[in-house]
Amino acid sequence: MPEQSGKVQTVLGLIEPDQLGRTMTHEHLTMTFECSHVPVAPGDESLATAPIEMKHLHWLQQNPYSHNENLLLNQEIEAVKEELLCYRKAGGGSIVENTTTGITRNLPALRQLAKDTGVHIIAGAGYYVDVTHSDETRKMTVEKLTDIIVSEVLSGADGTDIRCGVIGEIGTGWPITDSEKKVLQATAHAQTQLGCPVIIHPGRNNAAPGEVIRILQEAGADISKTVMSHLDRTIFDRQELLEFAKKGSYLEYDLFGTEMLNYPFNLDVDMPSDSQRVQVLAFLIKEGYEDRILIAHDIHTKHRLTKYGGHGYCHILKNIVPKMLSRGITQNQVDKILIENPKQWLTFK
Numbered sequence: 001m002p003e004q005s006g007k008v009q010t011v012l013g014l015i016e017p018d019q020l021g022r023t024m025t026h027e028h029l030t031m032t033f034e035c036s037h038v039p040v041a042p043g044d045e046s047l048a049t050a051p052i053e054m055k056h057l058h059w060l061q062q063n064p065y066s067h068n069e070n071l072l073l074n075q076e077i078e079a080v081k082e083e084l085l086c087y088r089k090a091g092g093g094s095i096v097e098n099t100t101t102g103i104t105r106n107l108p109a110l111r112q113l114a115k116d117t118g119v120h121i122i123a124g125a126g127y128y129v130d131v132t133h134s135d136e137t138r139k140m141t142v143e144k145l146t147d148i149i150v151s152e153v154l155s156g157a158d159g160t161d162i163r164c165g166v167i168g169e170i171g172t173g174w175p176i177t178d179s180e181k182k183v184l185q186a187t188a189h190a191q192t193q194l195g196c197p198v199i200i201h202p203g204r205n206n207a208a209p210g211e212v213i214r215i216l217q218e219a220g221a222d223i224s225k226t227v228m229s230h231l232d233r234t235i236f237d238r239q240e241l242l243e244f245a246k247k248g249s250y251l252e253y254d255l256f257g258t259e260m261l262n263y264p265f266n267l268d269v270d271m272p273s274d275s276q277r278v279q280v281l282a283f284l285i286k287e288g289y290e291d292r293i294l295i296a297h298d299i300h301t302k303h304r305l306t307k308y309g310g311h312g313y314c315h316i317l318k319n320i321v322p323k324m325l326s327r328g329i330t331q332n333q334v335d336k337i338l339i340e341n342p343k344q345w346l347t348f349k
């Protein structure tokens with residue numbers, strides 16, 4: 001039985017699950033997102049390179065992926081440290097940092113942030129979406145990919161001795177590419193060996209989450225220990241959502257704080273507001289899924305930091321929890337979503 005069994009693995013080592021406290025299960029503290037750059041609309045070219053300033057904030061909120069510097073969250077370690085101190089003050093305990101290979105994972109920085117702030121940080125193993133896969137990654141067999149993921153959890157990643165405590169976010173697009181499929185199969189095989197939590201970034205299509213679960217299941221994954229991220233921009237029809245929920249994964253609404261008119265990665269999508277997200281949570285609870293819900297902000301660009309006028313990592317604790325309570329979600333259910341469900345998910349079997 002691996003030493004991780006019954007514990008949670010943070011960047012500072014193993015902890016007891018009860019030490020986690022309130023946990024955001026899908027955040028980034030340092031990463032780059034140039035792989036998702038969206039060309040700027042004609043006429044807006046000067047805005048794409050202008051310094052981030054209050055007078056451009058609305059434009060940036062509507063066009064976050066067209067501003068080059070906005071995609072470099074890795075330049076903001078000091079601001080993130082301040083935010084994490086505030087997160088702890090607001091009652092936060094832990095953060096799952098979902099940055100995987102392809103979007104500039106920085107484990108030494110995560111370890112330092114955990115030391116400096118007292119927030120438990122759990123790092124992610126594995127690979128982001130196909131466009132970030134190197135030629136070397138693409139050529140790897142499922143066995144080789146499995147070995148790498150296992151070693152990132154058991155020994156440390158990126159040449160460090162800092163160990164990952166979840167697999168993911170594992171990136172997939174739509175349709176799922178051959179290379180992404182191999183990574184999903186390797187994820188399932190590694191999870192079978194390790195008994196560890198898994199988290200998935202699905203493609204931007206309502207069929208994508210179900211197809212990922214099918215591939216994982218066929219490869220032997222434990223779906224009950226797997227999180228499907230970004231459901232806020234992926235499955236909108238409530239019956240379809242219930243069909244997906246029956247598959248047994250955790251259901252993650254992790255774009256709290258993101259309110260934009262045109263979602264540039266899929267213009268057919270109407271990005272919900274935070275109020276609409278809370279309505280979906282209430283619906284899932286009513287349908288009996290309170291043990292399966294997780295929430296987060298998935299901060300992955302600069303403009304969402306308070307330093308730049310954004311909502312920051314405390315938004316859920318400070319603003320969304322009161323809204324949930326005002327919409328009939330009980331304190332007990334809030335605690336399940338923020339404490340108990342993350343704890344169950346993050347504890348190694």
Ligand SMILES: CC(=O)NCCS(=O)(=O)O
Nearest residue numbers: 201230233255265298300
């Ligand atoms: C870092 C990351 O993958 N965020 C997800 C952004 S998306 O718009 O929900 O795909």
